[in-house]
Amino acid sequence: MPRIWKLGHNVNTDVIIPGRYNVTTDRASLAKHCLCEARPDFPVGVRPGDVVVGGDNFGCGSSREHAPVALQATGLGCVVARSFARIFYRNSINIGLPILICPELWEQAREGEAIEVDLASGQIRLPEQGLEFAVRPLPPFALAILKAGGIVNLVKERGDLDVAVG
Amino acid sequence: MGTLAEEIFSRKVGRPVEAGELVVAPLDLVMSHDTTTPLAVEAFQQLRERVWDPDRIAIVLDHIMPPASIPTAALHQITRKFVKEQGIANFFQEGVCHQVIVEKGLAWPGALIIGGDSHTCTYGAVGAFATGMGSTDVGLAYATGKAWFRVPETIRVEVNGRLPKGSYAKDVILAIVRALGVEGGNYRAIEFAGETIMAMPVGDRMTLSNMAVEFGAKAGLIEADATTLAYLGPRGRAKLAPLAPANPRYEQVVELNVGELGPLVACPPDVGNVKPVEAVEGMPLDEVFIGTCTNGRLEDIAVAARLLAGKRVATHTRTIVIPASFEIYLAALEAGYVRTLMEAGAMVGNPGCGPCIGRHQGTLCAGERALTTMNRNFTGRMGDPTSEIFIASPAVAAVSAIEGRIADPRRYL
Ligand code: SF4
Numbered sequence: 001m002p003r004i005w006k007l008g009h010n011v012n013t014d015v016i017i018p019g020r021y022n023v024t025t026d027r028a029s030l031a032k033h034c035l036c037e038a039r040p041d042f043p044v045g046v047r048p049g050d051v052v053v054g055g056d057n058f059g060c061g062s063s064r065e066h067a068p069v070a071l072q073a074t075g076l077g078c079v080v081a082r083s084f085a086r087i088f089y090r091n092s093i094n095i096g097l098p099i100l101i102c103p104e105l106w107e108q109a110r111e112g113e114a115i116e117v118d119l120a121s122g123q124i125r126l127p128e129q130g131l132e133f134a135v136r137p138l139p140p141f142a143l144a145i146l147k148a149g150g151i152v153n154l155v156k157e158r159g160d161l162d163v164a165v166g
Numbered sequence: 167m168g169t170l171a172e173e174i175f176s177r178k179v180g181r182p183v184e185a186g187e188l189v190v191a192p193l194d195l196v197m198s199h200d201t202t203t204p205l206a207v208e209a210f211q212q213l214r215e216r217v218w219d220p221d222r223i224a225i226v227l228d229h230i231m232p233p234a235s236i237p238t239a240a241l242h243q244i245t246r247k248f249v250k251e252q253g254i255a256n257f258f259q260e261g262v263c264h265q266v267i268v269e270k271g272l273a274w275p276g277a278l279i280i281g282g283d284s285h286t287c288t289y290g291a292v293g294a295f296a297t298g299m300g301s302t303d304v305g306l307a308y309a310t311g312k313a314w315f316r317v318p319e320t321i322r323v324e325v326n327g328r329l330p331k332g333s334y335a336k337d338v339i340l341a342i343v344r345a346l347g348v349e350g351g352n353y354r355a356i357e358f359a360g361e362t363i364m365a366m367p368v369g370d371r372m373t374l375s376n377m378a379v380e381f382g383a384k385a386g387l388i389e390a391d392a393t394t395l396a397y398l399g400p401r402g403r404a405k406l407a408p409l410a411p412a413n414p415r416y417e418q419v420v421e422l423n424v425g426e427l428g429p430l431v432a433c434p435p436d437v438g439n440v441k442p443v444e445a446v447e448g449m450p451l452d453e454v455f456i457g458t459c460t461n462g463r464l465e466d467i468a469v470a471a472r473l474l475a476g477k478r479v480a481t482h483t484r485t486i487v488i489p490a491s492f493e494i495y496l497a498a499l500e501a502g503y504v505r506t507l508m509e510a511g512a513m514v515g516n517p518g519c520g521p522c523i524g525r526h527q528g529t530l531c532a533g534e535r536a537l538t539t540m541n542r543n544f545t546g547r548m549g550d551p552t553s554e555i556f557i558a559s560p561a562v563a564a565v566s567a568i569e570g571r572i573a574d575p576r577r578y579l
Contacts, residue, residue: 057349057382061544063284065205065300086353086384087284091300139188141314151302152212161312162190 001114001127002049002077005042006106007035011054012061013088017070030066031073046074051117053109054081059088068092078117080124080135082106093142096150100124102135119143141165169320169414170387171355174295178278185319185417193222194277194294196307199263200227200238202282203245209305217252218311224256224272225249226263231518234526261491261517264288264459268372269493271401275390275409280304280313285459285541287378291371292398293390293409295355298379318353318384319417321346324360327425332576334469335370336461336539336559338362338422339377340430340440345420348438351383357411358388362424368397369463376460377541380437429575431537432557435545443562443574453536454479454567456560457488457515458522461539464494464501466560471503473564473578474510480570485512486528488520512567524548530555537566 021033035042052071058081059067068091071079078098082105092099098119105124108131109115116125122137138146144164148154151164158164167173167182176182178191198206203225210217217223225245233239249257258266264285267273275293279286282304289296299313307313323342343350356378363371371388378386388394390409398406429443456462456470467489479485487507489495495517498504504514521528522540530536530553538548543555558566561575 057352063298063300065302083349083352086382087298087300091302094300094302141188151306152209155213155306155310161306161310161314165188165190165314 001116002051003047004109004111004113004115005039005046005050005052006109006111007039007052007054009055010057010060011038013059013064013067014061016059016067017064027069027073030070034070034074043074046076048075049077051077051115052079053106054079055106056082058084059092060085063087063091065091065095068095068097072097078119080105080117093145094151096146096148098138098146100135100138102133105133119146167412169355169416170293170357170389170409170411171295171318171320171385172414173409173412174276174278175315175317177276183317185317187317188314189317190312190314191278192312193280193307195222195224195267195272195279196304197224197226197263197267197279197281197283197286198304199225199229199283200231200241200245201229202301202304203248204241205301206282206304206308207244207248209302210308213306214309217254217308220253221255222311223252223254223308224258224267225254226258226266228262228518229523230525231259238525261489261494262459262462262519264372264376265462265490265494268292268368269401269491271398271403274398274403275394275406280307284379285376287383287386288372288376288459290375290378290385290387291368292394293388295385295387297384318355320355320357320414321351322357322359322416322419324419324421325358325362325424326360326421327362327423329362329424329427331579332429332561333424333427334559334561335366335373337427337430338424339374340432340557341422341424341427343377343381343432343437344430344440345422346381348380348436349382351378351381354383354417355385355387356383358386363388364391364393367465368393369465372463373460377437380541429559429562431562431572432543434543434554434556437541437543437557443558443572446556446572447574449535449556449572451483451537451566451571452534453484453486453528453530454563455486455488455521455528455536455538455540456563457486457490457520458540459490460541461560462488462490462494464497466539467494467498467503467507468501469560470564471506473561473575474512474568475506477510477568479511479567483567483570484528485567486515486521487512488515489517491517521548537563537572539563
């Protein structure tokens with residue numbers, strides 16, 4: 001079962017992918033250095049489907065798209081935070097990184113515990129504590145982008161942006 | 167009907183829309199610059215061979231202009247190749263992107279614009295809904311002429327009162343950031359209004375809209391009045407109508423009276439750490455920089471020239487003045503400001519972003535401290551992570567240059 005990586009407030013894009021590793025578009029290299037200074041255990045320990053749980057204003061700072069790309073490249077299943085910085089939120093949807101806003105989860109979540117997230121319904125469960133949270137699910141267009149593996153692919157499939165998203 | 171943001175989106179999509187709705191809207195302009203164009207081109211090339219409309223894309227070389235290194239020259243090379251191949255009409259090498267776009271009349275009341283730069287919100291000063299986006303969005307927009315938006319809720323900020331001598335638009339926006347907090351406008355559109363703001367020229371209004379993103383906002387809009395239309399008329403936009411909110415519902419209304427507002431300084435490590443100038447007066451400075459899309463306009467250079475006339479800048483402080491565009495530079499030359507500033511010992515640089523992103527023309531080393539008129543003071547933005555950035559008005563900057571330490575302009579009035 002996916003596990004939680006718990007982070008704090010105001011995790012900025014420089015923390016997610018430090019500037020000196022942000023000189024490439026190579027996904028493997030971005031994944032290797034994702035959160036490498038704040039949480040050196042993350043890039044080596046993260047397993048496919050795991051969930052990052054963040055506090056307020058997750059992804060603030062520069063508009064670099066490399067930050068969500070790096071998280072996605074680690075195989076992460078989802079990021080759930082109390083709130084997100086706007087451009088990070090948007091960039092994540094565009095590249096197809098699942099992202100949910102849940103104001104209550106952060107307080108309750110424990111580092112390393114199991115978590116289940118149902119993106120389509122917005123159900124989040126912490127089975128070890130027997131807790132459940134209902135959040136607003138991703139809008140249908142965002143789910144379609146996720147399924148296609150990013151908005152560029154979706155537009156490619158469907159021909160134009162309003163057909164893809166509208 | 168609705169807030170300025172709802173009004174603009176309703177017109178663009180051809181039906182009434184409200185805050186919270188998701189829309190795909192046709193764009194009037196897509197802007198990108200030398201550091202964001204190359205990545206956006208990668209996204210674009212996955213989709214199309216030709217751009218949607220070469221006349222509605224604007225590309226500006228300004229961030230590291232002229233290039234300071236081989237890799238930055240290569241970024242320009244990729245950008246120029248794209249411009250040439252696609253026949254992009256609006257290609258500029260004459261100053262900071264946001265200044266140039268507004269000067270060229272490429273933003274107007276009701277226009278919908280996205281840019282590969284977070285300070286694209288500057289164009290809200292002339293009534294455009296303009297916002298910064300990442301490279302995928304910009305690449306998609308090159309290809310399709312469209313972008314998706316969630317129509318934002320609006321916070322109205324009403325500013326009244328007559329600004330005291332020694333205080334300026336920069337102090338007003340720092341007071342607003344202090345009042346709302348650095349996250350206070352997240353996902354929202356801001357409407358700047360009230361008698362203080364409506365009395366400002368377009369240049370000062372741009373200082374406000376520019377910094378809307380510093381408290382998280384998507385856009386910083388100001389309704390288009392006679393001042394806006396008089397500014398844009400000679401810039402190829404003669405037939406424009408005013409644009410105002412109609413029966414708007416605001417999420418929040420914040421009122422501010424600036425009748426007694428003194429000069430403010432945003433201290434490290436973020437723009438929300440605002441203090442009155444008295445609290446930091448006397449701190450020694452290694453660099454003073456007047457310029458950028460926030461405060462590199464003629465009004466700003468005029469204030470600095472007036473304060474520096476007949477004086478000398480401190481010997482051990484670098485003082486750099488960078489007009490935001492060629493137009494401003496030429497006007498400053500004609501008005502004699504450039505001579506005044508240079509005679510005072512300030513360096514007057516070529517239009518562009520200059521040291522704002524810490525890559526050239528005034529980069530800070532370990533332990534250095536700068537006072538600048540820019541918009542961001544994040545750790546390391548101007549160079550070494552241990553350097554410090556203080557943000558203030560051009561007046562605070564000019565008198566601080568004279569003293570070599572942070573100073574209060576009211577002592578010079
Ligand atoms: S002047 Fe500074 S803030 Fe403005 S566009 Fe250039 S780098 Fe960005």
